Amino acid sequence: xxxxxxxxxxxxxxxxxxxxxxxxxxxxxxxxxxxxxxxxxxxxxxxxxx
Numbered sequence: 578x579x580x581x582x583x584x585x586x587x588x589x590x591x592x593x594x595x596x597x598x599x600x601x602x603x604x605x606x607x608x609x610x611x612x613x614x615x616x617x618x619x620x621x622x623x624x625x626x627x
């Protein structure tokens with residue numbers, strides 16, 4: 578779900594370039610959130626664990 582919302586958001590803002598860059602951007606956010614605090618809400622949102 579997060580990936581599709583991310584695709585729509587960046588696609589709306591930047592068009593095709595946003596769609597292409599949206600996955601690397603979400604990976605950057607996920608890695609940053611995990612590095613800072615693994616128990617943060619943002620890290621849990623991007624986590625594949627339930």
